[in-house]
Structures are given as C-alpha cells and as structure tokens.
Amino acid sequence: MMTDTPNNVLLIAPVMDSLLARLEANFVVHPLYEQADPAAFLAANGGTFTALVTRGDIGVATSVLEQLPNLGLIAVFGVGTDAIDLSYTRQHGIAVTITSGALTEDVADMALGLLLATARQLCHYDRFVREGRWLQEAPGLSVQVSGKRLGIFGMGNIGRAIAQRAAGFNMHIQYASHQQDGALPYAYFPDPLSLARDSDFFVIAISGGKDSIGLVDKTIFNALPPHALVINIARGSIVNEQDLIDALQSGAIAGAGLDVYADEPRVPAALIGMNNVVLQPHVASGTHETRQKMSDIVFANVSAYFGHQPLPNAIE
Numbered sequence: 095m096m097t098d099t100p101n102n103v104l105l106i107a108p109v110m111d112s113l114l115a116r117l118e119a120n121f122v123v124h125p126l127y128e129q130a131d132p133a134a135f136l137a138a139n140g141g142t143f144t145a146l147v148t149r150g151d152i153g154v155a156t157s158v159l160e161q162l163p164n165l166g167l168i169a170v171f172g173v174g175t176d177a178i179d180l181s182y183t184r185q186h187g188i189a190v191t192i193t194s195g196a197l198t199e200d201v202a203d204m205a206l207g208l209l210l211a212t213a214r215q216l217c218h219y220d221r222f223v224r225e226g227r228w229l230q231e232a233p234g235l236s237v238q239v240s241g242k243r244l245g246i247f248g249m250g251n252i253g254r255a256i257a258q259r260a261a262g263f264n265m266h267i268q269y270a271s272h273q274q275d276g277a278l279p280y281a282y283f284p285d286p287l288s289l290a291r292d293s294d295f296f297v298i299a300i301s302g303g304k305d306s307i308g309l310v311d312k313t314i315f316n317a318l319p320p321h322a323l324v325i326n327i328a329r330g331s332i333v334n335e336q337d338l339i340d341a342l343q344s345g346a347i348a349g350a351g352l353d354v355y356a357d358e359p360r361v362p363a364a365l366i367g368m369n370n371v372v373l374q375p376h377v378a379s380g381t382h383e384t385r386q387k388m389s390d391i392v393f394a395n396v397s398a399y400f401g402h403q404p405l406p407n408a409i410e
Contacts, residue, residue: 105127112386168191170392174192197384202252245289247270269281298325300332315346326351326354351371
C-alpha cells in the first residue's frame with residue numbers, strides 16, 4: 095500500500111511528456127493506466143488521492159470516482175467534460191477544471207481550414223495531382239467560399255473566433271446559440287433548424303454535454319440547402335452520425351468536414367469511403383503551442399489546489 099501523502103495525484107491517461115515531468119517533479123504521481131490491476135490498486139489506495147488528472151477525451155468513470163473518497167480536484171487536459179459525471183462531482187464537492195481559453199484560436203483555425211478544404215476540394219485535388227490524373231483530364235470545379243452564408247451553431251469563444259476569421263472572407267455571418275448577444279453584429283436565429291434553412295455552410299461549435307447528444311440530426315440536414323456543407327469541430331456526439339451518413343449518401347447535403355466522431359478513433363467506413371468528406375483525427379487543438387498552453391493550465395490548477403489557492407479554470 096502507498097504511504098499517505100497530501101500531494102498524491104492519480105493520472106487516468108497519458109499526457110504530454112513535459113506535463114508529466116512537471117507533475118512528477120512537484121507531486122507524487124500514480125498513473126492508473128500502468129497498473130496491472132487498476133481495480134485492486136484503487137481498492138487499496140483510493141483514499142490517498144485528493145487530485146486527479148485526465149484528458150477531455152477520456153474523462154473518468156464514475157466507478158473510479160467512487161473509489162476516491164477524498165478526491166477534491168479533477169484537472170482535465172482539454173475542455174470536454176462529456177465523460178465526467180458532473181452531477182456526481184457537484185454532490186461530492188469535487189472541483190473540475192478545464193484548459194479553457196487555450197484551444198480557441200487553433201480550433202477556429204481548423205474550422206476555417208475544414209471549410210476551405212471541403213468547399214475547394216483541396217484534398218481531392220491533391221490526390222488528383224499525385225495520382226497523375228492531371229495528365230489525362232482537366233480538374234473539375236469546386237465551390238466558392240467568399241461571400242457565402244455562414245451559419246455558426248454555438249457562439250461561444252470558439253464560435254466568435256470562427257466568425258472573426260470568416261469576416262475576412264466577406265461571408266454573411268449568422269448564428270444560433272443559447273441566447274442572443276446584442277453586441278454582436280451578426281444575424282441571430284432562435285434555433286439551429288431555422289439557421290440551417292438559411293446557411294450555405296453550417297459550422298457546429300456548441301459545447302458538448304449530455305443535453306447535446308444527437309442534437310444535429312436528419313431534421314437539420316433536411317433543412318439545409320442541398321449544396322450546403324457541414325463542419326464539425328465541436329463534439330462527435332452532437333451529431334447523429336448515421337443521419338449524417340444518410341444525408342451525404344442521399345445528396346441532402348453536399349459534403350462535410352469533420353474533426354470529431356461519435357466513437358473515436360473508430361470512424362465509420364461509410365465516411366472514409368466518401369470523396370465529398372474531409373476527415374481529421376481530432377487534432378483541432380493539436381499544435382505544439384496550444385498543447386503546451388494546455389499543459390501549463392493543468393499544472394497551474396493542480397498547483398493552486400495543493401497550495402489552497404483559487405482554481406484558475408474551475409467550471410463550477
């Protein structure tokens with residue numbers, strides 16, 4: 095059994111080497127994923143942990159939390175809390191922190207990148223040249239981006255950053271969100287359905303959560319114009335993936351650019367086989383600069399917790 099120490103940190107999943115090194119240099123870190131028998135380890139040592147570090151895509155199972163009676167902090171590397179039972183953390187007084195603010199610029203960049211790649215068929219034309227097809231035939235035509243109607247579903251920090259970038263393309267920016275912000279110079283729609291009816295590009299940028307699962311479904315896809323493109327840089331769970339596949343196959347929409355999926359890293363074969371879909375492996379925040387910022391935020395939150403200081407990035 096471990097010795098009792100107030101600075102024990104339970105690490106649920108691997109993180110960046112630089113973050114792991116900083117955590118190990120300042121606290122007593124125990125990677126749960128390296129334990130031969132995680133259940134037995136928690137049964138014997140769960141009471142010694144007061145802080146836990148995990149990734150947004152992994153979260154932490156409630157069955158694990160139930161083995162940690164003295165836990166006071168969950169520090170998430172990422173902004174996703176879908177895989178954490180927040181009702182449980184609230185009931186047991188466990189603070190949850192995320193790396194808010196660090197991802198905004200990169201994720202907005204990816205949204206515009208996917209929009210351009212999908213509309214202008216950048217990946218298709220890359221293959222067209224590499225496969226030597228240009229020697230035998232002329233390339234086809236793609237879709238203009240500038241001046242088109244951009245519907246942003248979710249006008250939080252990332253939605254605003256996307257809008258800011260899209261303004262440089264003279265796009266007609268409009269949005270649907272939890273509430274209207276009168277300070278924004280964009281057209282507001284009361285719901286995603288009405289937004290979809292009036293959008294050439296439909297970008298999903300809402301924050302995930304249990305209430306958003308399957309929120310973008312065939313109703314939305316059928317409301318979009320047939321030439322519309324759907325971009326998702328939010329959460330795969332927000333989209334009913336089978337409805338999306340059906341819409342793409344039937345021609346209800348013209349294409350999609352996706353960085354997130356319902357069951358990552360398993361991407362449906364139907365999506366992989368479509369030439370009108372641009373796929374990315376959930377790397378919107380995957381730059382050296384942003385991942386380092388995320389690491390710094392996680393470390394700052396764990397340090398603040400053990401130092402009995404206010405948590406910089408607590409969500410509630």
